[in-house]
Amino acid sequence: MKKVMVVIPALGSGGGERLAVSLISKMNPEMIQTRLVVLYPHDNTENSRFAVEHGIDTIYLNKHRGVDFSIIKKLKKEIDEFKPDVIQTHLYVVSYVLLAAPLKMKKYHTVHNVAEKEAFGFRRIINRIAFKFGNFVPVAISPYCAKTIEMLYGIPSNNIPCIMNGVDTSIYKVSPIMHGGTVFINVGRLQVQKNHALLIRAFAKVAEKEPDAKLVIVGEGELRKELEKLIVQYGMEQRVSMPGQCDDVQKKLNAADVFVQSSDYEGLPISGLEAMACGLPLVSTRAGGTVDIIENNRNGFLVDVGDADGLARKMFFLSRNKEIRKKMGSESRKMVERLDIDECAQKYQKLYLNS
Numbered sequence: 001m002k003k004v005m006v007v008i009p010a011l012g013s014g015g016g017e018r019l020a021v022s023l024i025s026k027m028n029p030e031m032i033q034t035r036l037v038v039l040y041p042h043d044n045t046e047n048s049r050f051a052v053e054h055g056i057d058t059i060y061l062n063k064h065r066g067v068d069f070s071i072i073k074k075l076k077k078e079i080d081e082f083k084p085d086v087i088q089t090h091l092y093v094v095s096y097v098l099l100a101a102p103l104k105m106k107k108y109h110t111v112h113n114v115a116e117k118e119a120f121g122f123r124r125i126i127n128r129i130a131f132k133f134g135n136f137v138p139v140a141i142s143p144y145c146a147k148t149i150e151m152l153y154g155i156p157s158n159n160i161p162c163i164m165n166g167v168d169t170s171i172y173k174v175s176p177i178m179h180g181g182t183v184f185i186n187v188g189r190l191q192v193q194k195n196h197a198l199l200i201r202a203f204a205k206v207a208e209k210e211p212d213a214k215l216v217i218v219g220e221g222e223l224r225k226e227l228e229k230l231i232v233q234y235g236m237e238q239r240v241s242m243p244g245q246c247d248d249v250q251k252k253l254n255a256a257d258v259f260v261q262s263s264d265y266e267g268l269p270i271s272g273l274e275a276m277a278c279g280l281p282l283v284s285t286r287a288g289g290t291v292d293i294i295e296n297n298r299n300g301f302l303v304d305v306g307d308a309d310g311l312a313r314k315m316f317f318l319s320r321n322k323e324i325r326k327k328m329g330s331e332s333r334k335m336v337e338r339l340d341i342d343e344c345a346q347k348y349q350k351l352y353l354n355s
Helices: 013-025 046-053 069-081 094-100 121-133 141-151 198-209 224-233 248-255 268-275 288-292 308-320 322-339 341-353
Strands: 002-009 030-039 058-061 086-090 105-113 136-140 183-187 214-218 240-244 258-261 280-284 302-303
Touching: 002 013, 002 341, 013 030, 013 046, 013 086, 013 341, 030 046, 030 069, 030 341, 046 341, 069 094, 069 240, 086 094, 086 280, 086 308, 086 341, 094 121, 094 224, 105 121, 121 141, 141 198, 141 268, 141 288, 183 248, 183 268, 198 224, 198 258, 198 308, 214 248, 224 240, 248 268, 258 268, 258 308, 268 280, 268 322, 280 308, 308 322
Parallel strands: 002 030, 002 086, 030 058, 086 105, 105 136, 183 214, 183 258, 214 240, 258 280, 280 302
Antiparallel strands: none
16 A cells, blocks of 8 residues: 655646546555645635545645745645655645655656746746755656656656546547537636637637637636637627636537637646547647647647637638548547546556555
8 A cells, every 4th residue: 555645736627636636536545545735725616526526635734825934844744644655746836845745755746738838937946956856756748748858857758757647538528419500619727828819819710701600718717808808809709708617618518519729838738638538629739748639630630839820720621521520529539538537547556556
């Protein structure tokens, strides 16, 4: 029996948080005992409810915003009490774990983005120290992301475990909901990285030729008002909807025809995997690990980052070719079945057991 402590900043609604709780829920309790430590206070999100529903042993340390040195003492207390064999970190907690945990204790840090975008400034310096001296091992979420870790931190590729993100294909599955016109969907936080403005501009070009086409942008974030103004500017209030953060993402995916992503950079987007599991073709910018799940002309199309015209052309093509949409969607489902969350969890479990 190995004891694994998973440390994460907060249980928000992002893909990194979703992966963390999903992995814990899939661990074999006869082989792995887990405890989830969340630095920030409890928040009522889909992921925090998931943790409760699946009986995940969860501790909240009630961190305040900004640097909070009291967290080091609180985290050390939890480590001393639980006595983990392995610590698994996600997102922005490496500095606290580095100071709170014994140096010799094995630690894995999942890099949820391309390395150069995952940590800046002081955090990047901390990561360098952690990977070189702190017994931290970076885990890549896609082959593309593994290359960025190798290049940024100078870690040999054979020392970087690569475990592709997973999705629960028993929940996200092909179950089409009848609707009219072509529905494009995007799922992601409303932040600069996702470049929703590019997506709206691309859709505006499609909408000129496809009067029944619609765009649904699922997610919440600081750019909502700015994006709403852009939608009004293009006169598309009746064509583009922004329902916010939703607990029924799979239903919204099943009520759509094409998943579209316009990001400037990505790790390996779980929202894209969920769309694939629901049998949707994907149109995306060549953003990070996205290139590891989309094969041009097989399950979707890739265009250059920032290319609104290219995005629009591929969206328009799929809106006019229903049979190709279906064929690509079927390929998406086949491809994602090898990335089921159970397979992902088994690989993490093997990593822990061999530590």
